[in-house]
Amino acid sequence: MAKLLEIDGLVTELGNGRDWVRAVAGVSLVVQRGETVCLVGESGSGKSVTALSVMGLLPRGRFRHPQGRIRLHAERADGTQEGGEALDLLGADAATLTRIRGARIGMIFQEPMTSLNPVMTIGEQLGEVLQLHRPELSDAARAARVVAALEEVRIPDAVQRAKEYPHRLSGGQRQRVMIAMALICEPALLIADEPTTALDVTVQAEILRLMRELQTRRGMGMLFITHDFGVVAQIADTVGVMQKGALVECGPVAAVLHAPQHPYTRSLIAALPEHLPRGARTPGGGDTLLALEDLAVHFPVRRGLLRRVVDHFRAVDGVSLEVRAGEVLALVGESGCGKTTLGRALLRLIEPTAGRVVLQGQDITRHSSRALRPLRRQMQVVFQDPGSSLNPRLPIVTTLVEPMRVHGIGRDDAERRARAAELLARVEMPPDSLWRYPHEFSGGQRQRLAIARALVLEPRFIVCDEVTSALDVSVQAGILKLLRRLVDEQRLGILFITHNIGVVAYLSDRVCVMQSGRVVEQGATDEVLQRPRHAYTQVLLAAVPRLEPGAAP
Amino acid sequence: MTEVTAPRPWGRQVLAALLRRASARLGLAWIGFLVLIAIFAPLLANTHPLYMVVDGQASSPALARLEALDWLWMGGFGLALVLRLVPGPFVKRFGLWLLGLAGTAALAYGLAAPQTLTVYERYRELEASGRIEALVRAPIPYSPKDYLRDFGDTGIEAPLAASGRTHWLGTEENGADVASRMIHATRVALGIGFIATGIAIVIGIVVGGLMGYFSGVVDMIGMRLVEIFEAIPTLFLLLTFVAFFGRSIYMMMVIIGITSWSGYARFVRAEFLKLRDQDFVQAAVACGLPLPSILFRHMLPNGLAPLLVAASFGVASAILAEATLSFLGLGLVDDPSWGQMLNQAVQSSSFNWWLAVFPGGAIFLTVFAYNLVGEALRDAVDPHTQRGGAA
Numbered sequence: 001m002a003k004l005l006e007i008d009g010l011v012t013e014l015g016n017g018r019d020w021v022r023a024v025a026g027v028s029l030v031v032q033r034g035e036t037v038c039l040v041g042e043s044g045s046g047k048s049v050t051a052l053s054v055m056g057l058l059p060r061g062r063f064r065h066p067q068g069r070i071r072l073h074a075e076r077a078d079g080t081q082e083g084g085e086a087l088d089l090l091g092a093d094a095a096t097l098t099r100i101r102g103a104r105i106g107m108i109f110q111e112p113m114t115s116l117n118p119v120m121t122i123g124e125q126l127g128e129v130l131q132l133h134r135p136e137l138s139d140a141a142r143a144a145r146v147v148a149a150l151e152e153v154r155i156p157d158a159v160q161r162a163k164e165y166p167h168r169l170s171g172g173q174r175q176r177v178m179i180a181m182a183l184i185c186e187p188a189l190l191i192a193d194e195p196t197t198a199l200d201v202t203v204q205a206e207i208l209r210l211m212r213e214l215q216t217r218r219g220m221g222m223l224f225i226t227h228d229f230g231v232v233a234q235i236a237d238t239v240g241v242m243q244k245g246a247l248v249e250c251g252p253v254a255a256v257l258h259a260p261q262h263p264y265t266r267s268l269i270a271a272l273p274e275h276l277p278r279g280a281r282t283p284g285g286g287d288t289l290l291a292l293e294d295l296a297v298h299f300p301v302r303r304g305l306l307r308r309v310v311d312h313f314r315a316v317d318g319v320s321l322e323v324r325a326g327e328v329l330a331l332v333g334e335s336g337c338g339k340t341t342l343g344r345a346l347l348r349l350i351e352p353t354a355g356r357v358v359l360q361g362q363d364i365t366r367h368s369s370r371a372l373r374p375l376r377r378q379m380q381v382v383f384q385d386p387g388s389s390l391n392p393r394l395p396i397v398t399t400l401v402e403p404m405r406v407h408g409i410g411r412d413d414a415e416r417r418a419r420a421a422e423l424l425a426r427v428e429m430p431p432d433s434l435w436r437y438p439h440e441f442s443g444g445q446r447q448r449l450a451i452a453r454a455l456v457l458e459p460r461f462i463v464c465d466e467v468t469s470a471l472d473v474s475v476q477a478g479i480l481k482l483l484r485r486l487v488d489e490q491r492l493g494i495l496f497i498t499h500n501i502g503v504v505a506y507l508s509d510r511v512c513v514m515q516s517g518r519v520v521e522q523g524a525t526d527e528v529l530q531r532p533r534h535a536y537t538q539v540l541l542a543a544v545p546r547l548e549p550g551a552a553p
Numbered sequence: 554m555t556e557v558t559a560p561r562p563w564g565r566q567v568l569a570a571l572l573r574r575a576s577a578r579l580g581l582a583w584i585g586f587l588v589l590i591a592i593f594a595p596l597l598a599n600t601h602p603l604y605m606v607v608d609g610q611a612s613s614p615a616l617a618r619l620e621a622l623d624w625l626w627m628g629g630f631g632l633a634l635v636l637r638l639v640p641g642p643f644v645k646r647f648g649l650w651l652l653g654l655a656g657t658a659a660l661a662y663g664l665a666a667p668q669t670l671t672v673y674e675r676y677r678e679l680e681a682s683g684r685i686e687a688l689v690r691a692p693i694p695y696s697p698k699d700y701l702r703d704f705g706d707t708g709i710e711a712p713l714a715a716s717g718r719t720h721w722l723g724t725e726e727n728g729a730d731v732a733s734r735m736i737h738a739t740r741v742a743l744g745i746g747f748i749a750t751g752i753a754i755v756i757g758i759v760v761g762g763l764m765g766y767f768s769g770v771v772d773m774i775g776m777r778l779v780e781i782f783e784a785i786p787t788l789f790l791l792l793t794f795v796a797f798f799g800r801s802i803y804m805m806m807v808i809i810g811i812t813s814w815s816g817y818a819r820f821v822r823a824e825f826l827k828l829r830d831q832d833f834v835q836a837a838v839a840c841g842l843p844l845p846s847i848l849f850r851h852m853l854p855n856g857l858a859p860l861l862v863a864a865s866f867g868v869a870s871a872i873l874a875e876a877t878l879s880f881l882g883l884g885l886v887d888d889p890s891w892g893q894m895l896n897q898a899v900q901s902s903s904f905n906w907w908l909a910v911f912p913g914g915a916i917f918l919t920v921f922a923y924n925l926v927g928e929a930l931r932d933a934v935d936p937h938t939q940r941g942g943a944a
Binding site: 344347349372373374375376377379380381383384385388389390391392393394402403406407450453454456457 | 831832833835836837838839840841842843846850851854855
């Protein structure tokens with residue numbers, strides 16, 4: 001194999017002109033032709049900045065490279081032939097970079113929903129890339145190339161799709177279009193920055209397969225950035241592990257994943273939920289805390305001038321389940337299956353259309369919001385996004401004390417503050433957090449504070465809506481252990497909404513699989529994960545990227 | 554429990570970001586200057602001497618003749634100074650200030666009873682007769698309504714044109730000193746700006762907040778209400794009211810206030826619609842917190858930023874509305890106002906430039922200052938323009 005991209009001692013510093021922060025501290029790696037190099041690391045480890053440095057896409061005036069070289073070999077247009085001299089990307093002028101980007105190096109970003117221009121048709125956007133890099137093509141030839149590119153990424157009915165706008169496509173299809181756009185000029189190197197992170201596992205599996213296939217067919221080199229070791233195992237030939245801007249370990253994928261040398265790599269792999277040690281579970285014999293009976297949430301679809309209701313979107317369509325004391329029920333499903341709506345409906349944050357919500361034997365479906373208020377103490381919620389789950393204008397102490405005051409817990413504010421401090425200790429946060437504001441905490445810490453807020457009213461039942469999805473694996477491991485401890489020690493009941501099968505395997509006692517608003521399979525976690533009965537569960541489990549191919553979770 | 558010092562609150566951060574901009578400092582300085590002038594107007598421009606000794610008797614006619622409104626302005630200023638020293642959140646102190654202001658108003662209107670008959674000529678006669686032993690006059694020794702009858706038929710005079718008297722900015726058609734009238738008119742300009750905008754903001758927050766939080770039917774009704782009020786031409790309504798009910802500065806404030814809240818309501822509604830789906834609001838609902846707490850404690854402070862920006866532009870437009878009305882000759886009858894002086898500039902046969910330049914310049918500078926502050930505030934509350942990399 002021949003060298004394609006050579007990063008040599010790259011140092012990237014970000015800043016505002018006066019203060020500089022070292023984001024990448026001396027990274028050296030080589031991408032060979034036809035090879036996939038994965039960069040793994042937690043958020044802030046500098047893996048995206050490395051990719052952006054290669055592309056020269058960092059914000060103007062906000063970065064500098066005190067050291068290092070990035071060289072791209074084979075600058076020829078046909079790409080297959082080994083070029084004589086290598087091109088220094090860091091020293092290249094703007095015109096050269098424009099010529100290189102798109103033509104020699106393609107790039108795919110994380111968020112398919114915002115990477116396409118919503119006011120241009122897909123065909124126009126693809127055609128624009130061609131027009132820039134291959135101006136000699138005629139209009140007809142260009143249109144043919146666009147359709148061919150879309151067919152190559154298996155967009156059905158490509159001729160028609162090329163005339164449509166991005167909003168008509170699903171997330172997975174948009175990511176396919178992005179791949180088509182990155183590949184349309186047949187680049188020698190493809191840089192993919194978390195291209196499947198925003199996608200469902202089944203879609204992710206398809207996209208990964210497609211990328212692998214296109215890469216082998218074209219002999220491209222690929223620099224693939226991800227935080228997911230499962231994805232690494234699926235796609236990488238070589239893997240580099242980054243920590244705080246440095247490449248701590250780099251080697252063939254099998255060696256790094258199965259015999260990691262560096263302690264950081266080892267700790268990362270050990271923190272994967274499927275590797276966390278599971279304690280012995282007492283089979284759930286607690287009393288039923290919450291039961292749903294045929295719960296349905298339908299959203300009206302309004303059309304026309306008079307906004308008449310023409311149809312209903314059945315977000316949740318007749319779901320029955322129950323959560324007992326001292327157990328975690330995991331609600332699994334892909335995006336849009338109605339799991340979050342279900343969570344909000346059972347808390348009466350959204351009004352259910354039909355069915356019953358029974359909280360400790362009491363039907364609360366038709367309670368007025370006033371009658372519901374005292375009962376809110378018994379069921380609490382923790383949300384997904386640590387950035388928005390705490391009021392940014394209030395110190396933590398106010399957030400924790402106010403609900404206690406409303407529900408008459410504690411005699412005076414001093415006692416309530418003492419209780420709040422106690423709670424912080426229980427979620428493993430320092431007591432001085434009380435007097436600080438949410439923006440002073442990291443994502444994982446905020447999620448712990450959100451859990452403290454949920455616990456403040458001493459609920460019996462908590463809904464956790466994707467609480468660890470936005471967190472790094474090592475942080476996620478801490479939160480999961482905390483939740484499990486709370487369930488085991490205090491006999492809480494938790495409805496844990498997630499799309500991550502690994503988390504389900506570690507945390508939950510029972511699993512509920514949802515598809516398009518309905519529960520398709522329900523049962524003990526091990527039972528469902530080992531011997532899925534429903535076809536959809538089987539597809540879902542097969543699509544989950546795992547470290548060991550074919551291994552059971 | 555150990556009291557750890559609280560970190561910099563958000564309001565302090567915005568203020569710091571605001572003061573970092575030269576334009577904002579300039580605008581705030583001008584507004585602050587006007588506020589000081591408005592507060593101490595009766596001590597700055599007054600025919601009544603600040604201190605005099607006549608036939609061995611010391612007195613302060615200026616203080617004795619302060620009206621209830623004068624006491625209110627100065628009382629408000631004094632209260633603000635005192636409350637600066639009181640610890641506690643800004644909102645609480647602002648509430649205390651309003652409360653104190655109401656108390657001062659009650660006291661002032663209950664107790665202050667100045668003589669209604671004012672003979673300005675008396676002091677000049679006294680001075681001429683040589684009975685005054687000691688005299689301290691205001692920097693501009695003319696009251697805004699002192700028409701200088703004792704000097705005969707004076708009328709309009711250009712700056713520094715009169716003999717024996719010094720009128721820095723000339724006199725207006727009745728013979729009153731323009732500088733004095735301009736000083737006293739700052740009260741009208743500031744008062745109408747703040748009170749009209751205050752009324753508009755309160756209505757806007759309540760209506761917009763309810764629309765945004767409840768959405769659905771409430772939103773639909775609220776939006777129609779907003780559209781109705783947006784269709785009312787403020788100036789025309791003001792003219793109608795002036796025609797029917799006579800002229801009153803308070804009526805003007807109220808009318809400008811209740812016709813200009815629609816913009817604020819739209820801002821608040823949009824913010825609340827966005828905030829309602831935020832997790833921390835949902836969590837507050839799930840905690841069973843009462844509605845006022847959710848609306849005003851958890852949502853409003855997070856949606857205040859665009860409102861502040863709009864308000865600073867709103868103050869400017871309220872000042873302009875009053876000036877326009879006064880320019881059309883429908884403002885206050887006898888009380889000074891910048892717009893009214895502009896009107897006088899063009900009323901007599903000749904163009905009296907000093908009546909156009911000085912009040913016009915004051916209006917321009919004030920509106921400009923508010924716009925500068927609004928512009929800078931918009932940047933200060935916008936997270937994108939703040940220094941990045943802190944997270």
